[in-house]
Amino acid sequence: MSRDATFEDGDARPLRLVAMDQEDLQVLSALCQDAVFPATEMQWQPKQKRFGILLNRFRWEDIPLADRAGRTPERVQSVLAIENVSRVASQGVERGDADTILSILAVNYDDTEEAVLLTLAGDGALRLSVEDLEVALRDVTKPYAAVSGKVPGHPE
Known part of the structure; x- marks a missing residue:
């Protein structure tokens, strides 16, 4: 009988x-940059005041090791969870379309508006009104080779 891979199986x-x-949040934002996810992988639970996204995160923290070992860059599935959410607004996002793939550029906090802002590629954005700032990032699968085999780049 086979079993699922675990992080303990690798390094x-x-x-x-x-x-x-x-x-x-600046640290989490850097780790979430270039994470991609289908629009259908966002979920707001208003009663629990929680907004979550299952995303395919580029493993920026692994780049020095991958370069030294000659490995292909990796991604990992992660959950980005924002707590204490009272309202969700979006711009340029088709939430119900499974074919729409979104990419996170940055995660910021606007303390004057008390909102977590997710800036997405292609002029998309999510604005989450929060009572208190609490954002968690948790890897939930074993890393896998990035399909592109490349480090994401951004034109200057």
Whole structure:
């Protein structure tokens, strides 16, 4: 009988991070940059005041190791969970379309508006009104080779 792979099978360790202030959120934002996900993988649970996304995160933290070992860059499925969400607004996002693939450019906090802002490629955005800042990033699968085999790039 076969079993699912675990992080213990490889040398990678899953990320489990929580941001409770803007400085922490900058770290999560950097780790989420270039994460991709189908629009259908977003879920807001209003009663629990939670918004979550199952995303395919590029493993930026692994680039130095991959370069030294000659490995292909990797991605990993992760959950980005924002707590204390009272309202969700979007711009340029077709939420119900499974064929729409979104890409995160940045995750920021606007303290004057008390909102977490997810900036997406292609002028898309999500604005999550929050009572308190609490954002978690948790890897949920074993890393896998990035399909493109390349590190994401951005034109200057």
